[in-house]
Amino acid sequence: MTDEIKNADILIVEDETAIARLMEIHLQRAGYSVTCCGNGHDAIALLESNTYKLMLLDRMIPGVRGLDLLRWLRKQEALRTLPVVMVTALAQTEERIRGLNEGADDYLPKPFEPDELVARVQALLRRSVHGRSMGESDSEIILDHDAMEAFVLGKRVDLRPLEFRLLQRLMKKPGKVRSREYLLDKVWGINNFVEERTVDVTVKRLRKALMEYGLGESIVTVRGSGYRFVKTDS
Numbered sequence: 001m002t003d004e005i006k007n008a009d010i011l012i013v014e015d016e017t018a019i020a021r022l023m024e025i026h027l028q029r030a031g032y033s034v035t036c037c038g039n040g041h042d043a044i045a046l047l048e049s050n051t052y053k054l055m056l057l058d059r060m061i062p063g064v065r066g067l068d069l070l071r072w073l074r075k076q077e078a079l080r081t082l083p084v085v086m087v088t089a090l091a092q093t094e095e096r097i098r099g100l101n102e103g104a105d106d107y108l109p110k111p112f113e114p115d116e117l118v119a120r121v122q123a124l125l126r127r128s129v130h131g132r133s134m135g136e137s138d139s140e141i142i143l144d145h146d147a148m149e150a151f152v153l154g155k156r157v158d159l160r161p162l163e164f165r166l167l168q169r170l171m172k173k174p175g176k177v178r179s180r181e182y183l184l185d186k187v188w189g190i191n192n193f194v195e196e197r198t199v200d201v202t203v204k205r206l207r208k209a210l211m212e213y214g215l216g217e218s219i220v221t222v223r224g225s226g227y228r229f230v231k232t233d234s
Contacts, residue, residue, distance in 0.1 A: 008053035008125055012036045013043045013069070014087065015061050019110070023056060023087075026114040027121065040064025044072065047079060054125055056117075059088030059099070067102050074103040074160065081148055081161050083124045087112070093195070100201050103160050107194070123189035127165060140215065143168055152213040162187065163206045166199075170219065170229035179226040203227055 010027055014020040015038040024034045035050070037043050040063040047055075055073075059066040066086065073079050086104040088095075096107045106120055142151045148164050150157040159167065165187045170178060180196040187202075188194055207216045220228050 009033045009035070009051065010121065011043065011046060011050075011052045011055045013038075013040070013055065013061055013066070014058040015039060016058070019058075019087075022114060023117060026118055030118045030122070032121070038062070040066070040069045043069055047073070047076075047082075052082065054083045054085070054121060056085050056087050056121075057104070059086060059090050059095075067099070070099075070102045070104060080158070081164075083127075083161060085120060085124060087117075093197070096195075097197070097201055100162075100198060101205065105160075105162050106188075127161075127187075127189055140213075141167075141171070141210075141218070143171065152210070152215060155213070157209055157213065159206070159209055162202050163209065166202050166206055167219075167229075170227060174229050174231045177222045177225050177228045183226070199227075 010032050012020050012023050012027075012034060014023065014036065017038070020036045020038070024036055027034050035046060035052070037046055038061065040061050042063070043055075043057075043061075044064060046052075057066050057070065061069070064072070066088070070084060070086070073082060073084070083105045084103065085106045085108055086099045087108045087110060088099075089110040096109075099107050106124055108117060108120060140152055143149075143164070144151065145168075148161065150159050150164060150167060166183065169183060169186050180199040183199050184194065184196060188198070203219060203221075207219050210216050210218060218230050220230055222228055
């Protein structure tokens, strides 16, 4: 584990004291620095005045609700790439998809095993760090691997971390079909227990972002197989 991951500062936004304390204890044992708060207003104040590597966010917090806080976060230039794990008792598939659509990078339903929580945090932090070491480009789309940003004809495309990593993985081998299972492994991580439908949700968001620049069709669905990236000069 690199120092950047091991010493990461994590923000826990959870109003149930016992659950927040449980998360805090296990993350601290794993070597992380942890800050806890119990409502959305305090979370915003902390995010504006401190730097965190990851946030664990309860859906049903008082003040600014979890999804509203997530929407606010993704509109902030300095915070839009902050990895977020949504931790909530609302575990139905449609609720998970809604959370992912709003910008969550992972979704952990309550009750959860502390070891799984730590494993998901470690996996997400590894992806956020290692993702900065890769970069691809074609005639119109350029990926800045250090800043984790995508540019089309010099204009920055507003992508969330998962969307960036998905585009990055597809662009690595243009024209090659990547299955949902492969993308879950390489983008979300082998220790990340999410459904294949999550890939479809993220592809939909990615296409929508690229569509504003006329490149939505660069991500092609291969029925029964997965997805592939088509170079824009093809």
